[in-house]
Amino acid sequence: MSKGDALLAGDELVLAHHDHAVVHGVSLELRAGAVTALVGPNGSGKSTVLRSLARLHRPRTGQVKLGERPVWGHSALSGKEFARNVTLLTQQRPTPSGVSVRDVVSYGRYPYRTGWRGVDLEGNAAITRAMELTGVTAMADRGVDELSGGELQRVWLASCLAQETSVLLLDEPTNHLDLRYQVEVLDVVRDLANDHDVAVGVVLHDLDHAAIIADEVVLLAEGRVVAAGGVRDVLTGEHLTHAYGVTVHVADDPVTGAIHCRPLGRHTPRPV
Ligand SMILES: Nc1ncnc2c1ncn2[C@@H]1O[C@H](COP(=O)(O)OP(=O)(O)OP(=O)(O)O)[C@@H](O)[C@H]1O
The missing domain is CATH 3.40.50.300 (P-loop containing nucleotide triphosphate hydrolases)
Structure with missing residues (x-):
């Protein structure tokens, strides 16, 4: 390609x-x-x-x-x-309760989990990278049900990025995002391309x-x-x-x- x-x-x-x-x-x-x-x-x-x-x-x-x-x-x-x-960040996203930011970002790795233990050797590095790119690392252990709309938006974007699709x-x-994060999300998108x-x-x-x-x-x-x-x-x-x-x-x-x-x-x- x-x-x-x-x-x-x-x-x-x-x-x-x-x-x-x-x-x-x-x-x-x-x-x-x-x-x-x-x-x-x-x-x-x-x-x-x-x-x-x-x-x-x-x-x-x-x-x-x-x-x-x-x-x-x-x-x-x-x-x-x-x-x-292929991954999609949709407009309608659920807000699960009792689930941390890191958990949601790690959902993005599901296509790579194989076998009954779900081993995914590249997973942790991909999750860490996706959280850094979207600025959610500092909230990794917080529950997603206590985040603002814009923070949650970035967490779901991180989950998509962790999927590492072409x-x-x-x-x-950029919905729900303040000016800084609108610009940052657009920059991340351009960088990925x-x-x-x-x-x-x-x-x-x-x-x-x-x-x-x-x-x-x-x-x-x-x-x-x-x-x-x-x-x-x-x-x-x-x-x-x-x-x-x-x-x-x-x-x-x-x-x-x-x-x-x-x-x-x-x-x-x-x-x-
Ligand atoms: N689940 C649904 N059931 C029935 N009609 C639907 C459904 N989802 C969308 N539509 C209709 O399909 C058409 C296209 O909708 P779509 O959501 O794709 O438009 P859009 O360009 O993304 O709109 P918006 O800018 O408002 O998000 C609209 O007329 C809408 O009312």
Whole structure:
């Protein structure tokens, strides 16, 4: 596997909830060393697409492939094999009681446990590394039921990172996080792509975050791709205004040089 190879791909995915199709023929590829951001309005199908890539939502038609291997059907991979390659940070996460932070992070190692004793030689190093990357080492022995929403978010992210997969799927990973941890999570995601060739698929509501970390953006609206490609090709005022139904002004941020997307409401101040 080398940088740029498609590791996980969805092909012409049609996805339904209770017989009602909500995603209508979406295709996308997650490449080694690249961050792909899924953006779009509420209900546009971002989470459903991500869950399908994570093998949690069976497509009505279309296929998900891990490398050349189909994820659904006769020659599909086993659950543990898939979990050694792909992990998902979901939006809905349980808060178990009587369980420590280290316990939750160690859940991430389940695909590597073999035999009746569950030996996992690399496990401790991976758990320690994941806790350091997400800044939760100091709370290792605390119960997860006594953490704030943002702290818990980082613990679940650490659990995903401990899984050491080549594909990382994240559904709104900056939710609940304060400014410092938003930036740190985005930095960790970029580091994983740059330094470890991880293929990242990330749902983001903050378009400025997408502009900062993504190599590719897929803009969805009503279950269809409005635009897909490089950040500057997709995050245009025209595309965003069409997708979100509100005027969006796009300009270069003078500090970062990245794109800055500003929705213009009725009360947004304008220069006089
Ligand atoms: N469990 C479910 N049962 C029925 N319909 C669902 C279910 N989950 C999602 N939907 C519907 O599917 C469509 C796509 O939802 P999805 O959660 O994928 O959108 P999203 O783009 O991730 O939205 P958001 O930005 O609000 O998180 C929406 O119309 C939603 O109401």
